[in-house]
Amino acid sequence: MRQLSGVLQVNLTAIRANWQLLRSNFNGDDCAAVVKANAYGLGVKPVVRALFSEGCRTFFVATYDEGVEVRSLLPDSVNIYVLQGCAAGMEFRFFEANLIPVLISFDMYTRWLGAASGFPAEAKCALKVNTGMNRLGMSLAELEVVSQDRAGLMVAGVELLVSHLACADEPSHELNHKQLLSFELALECLKITLPNIKASLVNSAGIFLGQAWQFDIARPGIGLFGGVEASGVPKFSNVVSLYLPVLQVRGLCKGESVGYGALWCADHDMRIAIVSGGYGDGVLRSLSCLASGWFNQEVPMLGRVSMDSCVFDVSALAEADCPREGDLIEVIGDHRPLCDVAEQGGTISYEFLTRLGGRLEKIYCE
Numbered sequence: 001m002r003q004l005s006g007v008l009q010v011n012l013t014a015i016r017a018n019w020q021l022l023r024s025n026f027n028g029d030d031c032a033a034v035v036k037a038n039a040y041g042l043g044v045k046p047v048v049r050a051l052f053s054e055g056c057r058t059f060f061v062a063t064y065d066e067g068v069e070v071r072s073l074l075p076d077s078v079n080i081y082v083l084q085g086c087a088a089g090m091e092f093r094f095f096e097a098n099l100i101p102v103l104i105s106f107d108m109y110t111r112w113l114g115a116a117s118g119f120p121a122e123a124k125c126a127l128k129v130n131t132g133m134n135r136l137g138m139s140l141a142e143l144e145v146v147s148q149d150r151a152g153l154m155v156a157g158v159e160l161l162v163s164h165l166a167c168a169d170e171p172s173h174e175l176n177h178k179q180l181l182s183f184e185l186a187l188e189c190l191k192i193t194l195p196n197i198k199a200s201l202v203n204s205a206g207i208f209l210g211q212a213w214q215f216d217i218a219r220p221g222i223g224l225f226g227g228v229e230a231s232g233v234p235k236f237s238n239v240v241s242l243y244l245p246v247l248q249v250r251g252l253c254k255g256e257s258v259g260y261g262a263l264w265c266a267d268h269d270m271r272i273a274i275v276s277g278g279y280g281d282g283v284l285r286s287l288s289c290l291a292s293g294w295f296n297q298e299v300p301m302l303g304r305v306s307m308d309s310c311v312f313d314v315s316a317l318a319e320a321d322c323p324r325e326g327d328l329i330e331v332i333g334d335h336r337p338l339c340d341v342a343e344q345g346g347t348i349s350y351e352f353l354t355r356l357g358g359r360l361e362k363i364y365c366e
């Protein structure tokens with residue numbers, strides 16, 4: 001016996017297929033995987049294991065702690081890059097943990113260089129250059145200074161140049177071209193001293209901008225999890241399904257309201273299903289009155305999403321087909337695509353996935 005709780009089903013076969021789809025559209029050597037934020041909320045351990053067994057040999061995370069966790073799942077030969085770089089004083093810990101920082105500022109590079117000369121073996125790092133997103137990365141001018149010190153680059157172990165696209169999901173945005181030009185300039189400048197340096201510019205959507213943007217290493221994240229939708233991007237396999245169990249089915253008479261704020265009021269007699277799962281589980285409150293679920297057919301959501309529950313109109317189902325206590329209503333899945341539901345809630349798949357809560361039971365299927 002167990003209590004009824006929401007179920008988050010993660011299809012690892014679909015993640016493998018999505019990685020293969022990304023890889024087959026990428027002409028560089030190395031299609032990596034970005035598994036930051038607990039693999040976009042889906043559980044880093046099973047996701048990393050599935051991708052490694054599929055052949056993925058390069059991983060990106062955001063922070064040192066995430067890197068340590070991913071490192072514990074993988075052989076030493078697999079490269080793990082930490083996108084937010086290395087905080088002051090953490091240099092030796094990165095070296096010991098066999099994590100490669102993506103150095104995001106001139107100061108961070110200088111500190112790394114200072115520390116790396118004391119490492120007992122070769123250091124490894126990546127440099128990030130700002131090409132127009134203006135979030136992280138050193139400027140082109142700073143990169144030029146760095147690139148003139150060949151001995152420094154060797155000691156620091158610079159092996160990869162990284163930048164990040166701001167508008168990859170809008171193929172016609174002019175910034176895509178500007179960023180490409182700046183990135184090419186930065187790379188040329190480094191290649192004078194480091195002819196074998198590798199380069200990485202694209203995220204999931206960026207892969208589909210065309211070969212010019214692709215370089216050596218791709219860094220897809222959301223595409224692995226089926227959450228990317230943009231023109232020119234093929235259809236990814238659905239990875240995530242969210243099912244919420246029915247706690248109670250009840251009648252609602254004409255004139256009665258349901259839920260907080262009495263926001264929704266019945267204009268005829270109805271039958272409603274109350275399910276376990278609300279904004280405490282990541283079912284956004286902004287979906288109130290907007291979303292619908294699926295139980296053999298579409299069942300509209302009524303009233304406000306509460307912390308632990310929400311309500312669906314099951315009046316359209318014949319009494320015999322009505323859900324009963326314990327039956328599962330699909331909120332995300334094959335009938336309720338993640339991107340559509342995220343958009344209904346006023347957000348994007350990335351935020352939706354990373355908010356899905358710890359109270360949900362995660363089931364992995366292959």
Ligand SMILES: *Cc1c(COP(=O)(O)O)cnc(C)c1O
Binds near residue numbers: 034083163203
């Ligand atoms: C998160 C992230 C990615 C992955 O982007 P997706 O849009 O999820 O494919 C790639 N590069 C950097 C620097 C990131 O922060």
